[in-house]
Amino acid sequence: EMHLVESGGGLVQPGGSLRLSCIASGFTFTGYWMTWVRQTPRKGLEWVANIRLGGGEDYHVDSVKGRFTVSRDDAKSSVYLQLSSLADEDTAVYYCARHNRGVFDHWGQGTLVTVSS
Amino acid sequence: EIVLTQSPGTLSLSPGERATLSCRASQTVSSSYLAWYQQKLGQAPRLLIYDASTRATGIPDRFSGSGSGTDFTLTISRLEPEDFAVYYCQQYFTSPTTFGPGTKVEIK
Numbered sequence: 001e002m003h004l005v006e007s008g009g010g011l012v013q014p015g016g017s018l019r020l021s022c023i024a025s026g027f028t029f030t031g032y033w034m035t036w037v038r039q040t041p042r043k044g045l046e047w048v049a050n051i052r053l054g055g056g057e058d059y060h061v062d063s064v065k066g067r068f069t070v071s072r073d074d075a076k077s078s079v080y081l082q083l084s085s086l087a088d089e090d091t092a093v094y095y096c097a098r099h100n101r102g103v104f105d106h107w108g109q110g111t112l113v114t115v116s117s
Numbered sequence: 118e119i120v121l122t123q124s125p126g127t128l129s130l131s132p133g134e135r136a137t138l139s140c141r142a143s144q145t146v147s148s149s150y151l152a153w154y155q156q157k158l159g160q161a162p163r164l165l166i167y168d169a170s171t172r173a174t175g176i177p178d179r180f181s182g183s184g185s186g187t188d189f190t191l192t193i194s195r196l197e198p199e200d201f202a203v204y205y206c207q208q209y210f211t212s213p214t215t216f217g218p219g220t221k222v223e224i225k
Contacts, residue, residue: 045162045205045216061213095161102209103152105173107161 002026002106004096009111016115017084022096022108029077030054033099036070036081038092039110046092049081050099064090086115119144119208121217129225136193138220140206145186150210153182153191156219157202165204166191196222 008020022034035050049070051058058070069082079096091114097104120143130136140151149169154162164173166182169189179194193200201224206217 044218045207047214047216059212097161101167102150102214103164103167103207104154104162105164105167107163110161 002098004098004106004108006094006096006108006111009094009113011114011116012086013117014087014115016086017082018086018113020081020083020094020111020113022079024077024079024098027098030074034072034079035097035099035104036079037095037097037104039095040092048094051079083113086113088115091115118213119146119211119215121206121208121215123206123217123220125220127221127223129223130196131225132196132198134196136196136200136222138191138204138222140189140191140217142187142189142208146189146208146210148210149185150208151182151184151189152207152209154205154207155202156205162205193222
């Protein structure tokens, strides 16, 4: 059975940093792109970043470019999202998901990031 | 960026009834690169339909998707108690992929 488990969320002050992790199991991690999606009551679901299998290519939504960085460690079946220069509008539940031909076919349970002073 | 609009915002129905949810795109979504997700309270979204009409693995056949171009529909033929949830559409034809705001299907 496939599992994605996120961790690393929490309360952080504006301007702060956080590193989210997602550990995958139950499928061949090296065969898939991986994605981060966030969700807020105001903006709904928003794709944040994705990274190619092997890690040679990655993309980020414009609103986080230069502040967030996606990476992966295939040896650990893990994908990461480094968040920096955090602002109030980055408060969200962050999900990692398996990216399969454009759709997100398996999701983790999410980790909450709260940016507040 | 393609903007997706979903209607209605809330659908109040009884178990056993048919649900018809709409997703409209601001531009043509070619190749029917349109997906539907279900999200229950406190849970992550779950993929139901991709390529506009293909059910994901394990999805019951009471769920069906249709449409092309800018207008897409998710139909639940007979609502089961576990189907009351929020449903989102997603286009993956252009980057960035975008989601609609969701339709809540609630018990009448």
